[in-house]
Amino acid sequence: MNSFMSSIRLPSWMGGMSGAASKSVAAPILIIMLLAMMVLPLPAFILDIFFSFNIALAIVVLLTSLYTVKPLDFMAFPTILLISTMLRLSLNVASTRVVLTEGHNGPDAAGKVIEAFGHFLIGGNYTVGIVVFIILTIINFTVVTKGAGRIAEVGARFALDAMPGKQMAIDADLNAGLIGEAEARKRRSETAQEAEFYGAMDGASKYVRGDAVAGILVTVINVVGGLLVGLLQHDMAFADALKNYTLLAIGDGLVAQIPSLVISTAAGIVVSRVASEQDIGTQVIGQLFAKPQVLYITAAIVGGMGLIPGMPNLVFLLLAGVLAGSAYLMSRKAGSAAAAAADPAAEAPPAAAPEQEEASWQDIMPVDTLGLEVGYRLIPLVDKTQGGELLKRIKGIRKKFAQEVGFLAPPVHIRDNLELKPSAYRITLKGVEVGNGEAFNGQFLAINPGMASGTLPGLVTTDPAFGLPATWIDAALRDQAQGMGYTVVDAGTVVATHLNHLITSHASELLGRAEVQSLLDHLGKDAPKLVEDLVPKLVSLSTLQKVLQNLLAEGVHIRDMRSIIETLAEHAVHIQDPNELTALVRISLGRAIVQQLFPGAAELSVMTLDNRLERLLMQALAASGADGAGIEPGLADTIAQQAQQAAAQQEALGLTPVLLVPGPLRALLSRFLRRALPQLKVLSHAEIPESKTIRVTALVGAQPA
Known part of the structure; x- marks a missing residue:
């Protein structure tokens, strides 16, 4: 339709408009022209032009539908269907006016196209012409259009029902990093467009069905009205009036119904397509005639029918021969392709056994840090x-x-x-x-x-x-x-x-020394002095690596390397233990850690320790050191069980399971609970920003009431 609208000659006052503006104005002009055709009388020559264009448009639409890969590739089809239907109805009205006013002058009164269709399909027999017209209309109305409308209706229903699942799949791909925001937006738009397309096709199909009914009524009106006009107004003989007006009415009906049938067929092809990367012709030929066995069996059945006395033996035997020959050629082609694939290996001369080489350092293959192995x-x-x-x-x-x-x-x-x-x-x-x-x-x-x-x-x-x-x-x-x-x-x-x-x-585990050095080199481009003052003057590269690994092990991102480096530079003069440095870095990253766990929340719903359990753990920590080896096994088991129950309650409420503890206990409990409860995050009081309020939702270690 864009090419058609582009070819319309616009008035001179529109000559200075851009191409996009001209196309936007062309559509309203076309609709106004269609409506004007119903009111203004048109000469026979103009009718011939529009009838020819209507046939050409139907062929273009059919071929376009055959070469589309996905229904959305022809998204303008419902609108084209509506416009083509309006064009046929306008032509019916305009031709009816000409038939009734000029039909007494002869069969060519309404133009050469109507006369040619009437003579070609009627062939001098008006009964045959009427029957052919009725059959075409019934096929279009009850088979093609009704089936296409039903497919579009079901497709629209399934597309609407599947939209929530498709949206969730798009969100899952986006969250997993498989697609970007632009691709996700594009897929969401395609999902919505698909539902709108099938809904529009369902409605547009109703226009075509109405057009088929209107075609029958218009033909009857032309015949009856033409007889009355010829007999009463022009004093024609009944036989002459019947000949003229029946020929014109049937020709007019056929010249409108044949393009309607073609476009209805195109509608059925578009809505019945299954998503694929091939057009409909490639799909049909590639799948219908893909197996030689099917053609052999069909050839045998058709050949057997050709041997039955009284049957058209020559036709059946000829068709059986064609099918069998096609199957033989397909089998031979497939065998040649398989032999060609196998021949190079089979015909290659046996290679001489290579001389055994001495072992070398090249035989030691490095271990891949990350590997993916797949089955065939x-x-x-x-x-x-x-x-x-x-x-x-x-x-x-x-x-x-x-x-x-x-x-x-x-x-x-x-x-x-x-x-x-x-x-x-x-x-x-x-x-x-x-x-x-x-x-x-x-x-x-x-x-x-x-x-x-x-x-x-x-x-x-x-x-x-x-x-x-x-x-x-x-x-x-x-x-x-x-x-x-x-x-x-x-x-x-x-x-x-x-x-x-x-x-x-x-x-x-993926953060090695090479990655840490790359991080320092990257940061050194913006703050070279900051990096030079820290590594290796204050801390070694291995200490920095251990601090970063401690953060990553607890799910803390290290994007803010500037804050990490500045904190280490401040405290590394007096402290060299990586665990203590990690605790200080966590405090400086507290706002980012809380934002990661509670995005956009002003109130933090957390779990905490019972006062008696907290004092008991502080005493155990003081007696055993930072590794917590002095915690009595029974107490450790109780803590793990109660923490698991409290975390399950938090998740059931839709909250992130976070345990808030004093600073000295944070590292101990985090290492202790990480293996059993990887989803549980342990924070210290010092890591909570002052702008946040805390709401305790569960106590770990509290005695049951």
């Missing part, structure tokens, strides 16, 4: 030549990790491992496995975030990253699962999310 069925996810998207997602994970945590994680080395299951993968840290799972390429993992309704058919499993209940489902069930409240992700997203979770939880 997951190779397409990590192979550039096969369009593997996992490589791009891993780059996004490292970029988001650097932005949020504060240093660049080592690159992930990916390799295939034939010892793994075909769909299995494992993630290694310094050569040691830290995570594994299975991801089925081509299927989707439907994760139940706790709000999903109903169950899905498929392989029941758990989300490898967070342990949530999940099910591997086929691609056909994706929209249904999203509509039921599941978060649906593909196999690449499953692996990427698991990798992102493990990198974040093992951040302290």
Whole structure:
């Protein structure tokens, strides 16, 4: 339609307008022209032009629908459907006026197009022409248009039901760092546009059905009205009036209904398309004639029918021969391709056995800091030549990790491992496995975030990253699962999310001396004197590394390296113990730590220790030292159990489980509770900013009432 509107000759006063402005004005002018056609009389020559344009427009729309890959690629189709319907109705009104006023002059009174369609399809037999017109109208009304409208109605319903699940999947990808904010905004827009498209198609299909009914009524009116006008006003003989007006009425109806049928077919093709990267022609040919066995069996059946006496033997046998020949050529082509792939290895001469070399230092392969090993069925996810998207997602994970945590994680080395299951993968840290799972390429993992309704058919499993209940489902069930409240992700997203979770939880182990030195070099570009005064004058590189690792081990980001360096430079003159320096750095980062745990909250809901337990732990700490080895095992078990119960209560209320303790006890309890309760964060009173208020929601160690 844009090309059509661009070709409309605009008035001279619009000549100075820009191209965009001209296109915006062209649409209102076109609508006004359509409405004017219903009121103003048009000569026969102008009718021929518009009827020819109507046929050409229908063919353009049909071909465009055949070559679209996704329905949203032809998003203007509902509007085009409405405009083309209005064009046909306007032409019906204009042609009816000409038929009734000029029909007594002969079959060409309403233009050559109507006359040609009338003569070509009627062929001198008016009964045949009427029957053909009625059949075309019935096909358009009851089959094509009704089916397309039903598909659009169901598609709109499913698109609306699936919108919450799709939005959750987009948010999950955004939070995992797999996509950026711009990509998330684009996907949300596409999701909304898809629902609006199917809804608009459902409504636009009603116009086409109404157009089919109007075509029948207009044809009847032209025949009856033409007979009355010819007999009463022009004193024509009944046979002549019947001949003229029936030919004109049927020609007028056919010249409008054939484009209507073509555009209705295009509507059915657009709404019945399944999302794919191929156009409809490539899909049909590639899937319908993909298996030679099917063609062989069809050829045998058709050939058998051709041997039955009384059947059109030549036609059936000829068709059977064509099918069998096509199947033979396809089988031969497939065999040649397989042989060509195998020949280079088979025909290659045996290579001479290489002379055994002495062992050298080159035989010692360095251990990868981060590694991802995949089974052979997951190779397409990590192979550039096969369009593997996992490589791009891993780059996004490292970029988001650097932005949020504060240093660049080592690159992930990916390799295939034939010892793994075909769909299995494992993630290694310094050569040691830290995570594994299975991801089925081509299927989707439907994760139940706790709000999903109903169950899905498929392989029941758990989300490898967070342990949530999940099910591997086929691609056909994706929209249904999203509509039921599941978060649906593909196999690449499953692996990427698991990798992102493990990198974040093992951040302290990924921070080596090389990364610390890179951090200092980066900070030294802006504050060289600050870095020079600290390392190595006041603290060694290993001490700084230990302080940063202590922070990362408890989930504290190190983006604010300036504050960390300044705090160490202030206290390193008197203190060299990394644990004590870490406690001082945490106090200087207190506002950032609290913001990370309680974003935007003025009141902090925390757990704290009972006074008696607090005094008891202070005495144990003084007697045993900072390692807490003097805590009696029974007391330690009681603390762990009560802390776990209090943390569960906090999470049930939707609160972050945070335990607030005195400064001397913070490091002891954090190390003690970290293994059993990794989600529990332990803060000291000194780390809470003065602007925040504290609300105690639970006491750990309190005696039951």
